[in-house]
Amino acid sequence: MSGHKPDRISEYEFSIGLRLTHWIRFIAIAFLVISGFYISYVFIAPEVTNEPTIFLNAKWRAAHQVAGFILIAVTVFKVYLFFFDKLSRKELASIYDFFSPKVWIAQIKYYIFLGPHPHLRGVYNPLQFASYLFFYLVLFVICLTGMVLYVHVYHEGLGGLFYEPMRYFEDMMGGLANVRTIHRIAMWVIMIFVPVHIYMAVFNAVKGKNGAMDAVVSGYKFVKENH
Numbered sequence: 495m496s497g498h499k500p501d502r503i504s505e506y507e508f509s510i511g512l513r514l515t516h517w518i519r520f521i522a523i524a525f526l527v528i529s530g531f532y533i534s535y536v537f538i539a540p541e542v543t544n545e546p547t548i549f550l551n552a553k554w555r556a557a558h559q560v561a562g563f564i565l566i567a568v569t570v571f572k573v574y575l576f577f578f579d580k581l582s583r584k585e586l587a588s589i590y591d592f593f594s595p596k597v598w599i600a601q602i603k604y605y606i607f608l609g610p611h612p613h614l615r616g617v618y619n620p621l622q623f624a625s626y627l628f629f630y631l632v633l634f635v636i637c638l639t640g641m642v643l644y645v646h647v648y649h650e651g652l653g654g655l656f657y658e659p660m661r662y663f664e665d666m667m668g669g670l671a672n673v674r675t676i677h678r679i680a681m682w683v684i685m686i687f688v689p690v691h692i693y694m695a696v697f698n699a700v701k702g703k704n705g706a707m708d709a710v711v712s713g714y715k716f717v718k719e720n721h
Contacts (some may be wrong), residue, residue, distance in 0.1 A: 503713070503716070504714045504716055505714065505715050505716070506581075506713055506714055507584070507709045507713060507714060507715045508617070508709055508713045509575070509579060509581035509582050509713065510581075510713065511571070511575050511579060511581070511582070512572070512575060512581075512585065513710055513711065513713060513721055514578075515568050515572040515575065516710055518564065518568050519565060519568050519569070519572070522561045522562075522564045522565040522568065522687070523565065523684060525557070525558075525561045526558060526561050526562060526565065526681075527681060527684075527685060529554050529555075529557055529558040529561065530558060530678075530681060532551075532554045533551070533554060533555055533558060534678075536551065538550065538636075542699050552692060555647075556721065559644060559647075562640045562644070562681055563704065563713055564635060564639070565633070566637045566640075566641075569630070569633050569634075569637060573630075576697075582684070584616055584617050585616060585617045585618070586616070587615045587617075588614070588615070588616025588617055588618040588619075588622075589616070589618035589623070590615045590616065590625045591612075591614050591615055591616050591619060591620055591623065592618075592620045592624065593716075594620070595611050596612075597614065597619070597620055598620045598621075600612035601620055601621055602621075615695045622694075624674075625687070625690075625691070625694075628687075629684075629687055629691075632680050632683050632684060632687070636677060636680035636681060636684065637711045638663060639673050639674075639676050639677040639680065640677060641656060641660055641669070642660045642661075642663055642667075642670075642673045643670075643673060643674065644656075644660075645657045645660045645661075646670065665691045695710075697708055
């Protein structure tokens with residue numbers, strides 16, 4: 495035995511609620527993109543028949559709506575965790591780092607290989623927090639426009655309940671055609687965000703050697719003891 499003392503300690507970074515919402519959101523978004531493309535550009539055509547029994551497009555649309563409501567529920571729950579969950583307090587503390595010019599400068603220097611990673615009070619560095627804030631604003635837009643489109647298909651039950659409020663947002667966006675356009679633009683923004691997010695997560699995990707990628711599964715990161 496060399497008696498070498500490890501210079502890193504495990505630190506509980508992400509709660510089980512945060513990790514579950516992350517992966518459920520990922521699966522929902524992936525399915526919404528695929529099904530959304532199908533609804534707009536049908537790429538699977540059923541066998542031609544005179545019997546009105548297949549309704550493949552309707553099935554894709556229904557599945558798209560179910561995934562949409564899952565995304566809405568997960569997003570609302572994630573916002574609740576961010577502000578009120580005790581295990582997610584460290585995530586909330588990222589706000590302090592976001593408003594610190596010193597941390598901003600140190601983080602930028604770290605990304606261009608001119609300095610060490612700054613000590614953070616929270617989970618996310620300022621650039622991560624800014625990108626996640628932008629991501630959730632886009633999520634809000636795509637969920638809102640999705641609800642506007644939903645109430646024009648289902649006029650009873652939940653659709654009937656939200657019909658009048660959604661008509662207000664429809665008018666504010668300039669009509670249903672604009673709502674569809676905004677919905678698609680938000681989808682493309684998310685599609686661009688995801689690979690950039692994965693690249694930066696891998697970059698931080700490899701450069702920091704702290705298990706940052708593992709943390710979204712296990713919940714634990716490995717930080718330097720004197721960090």
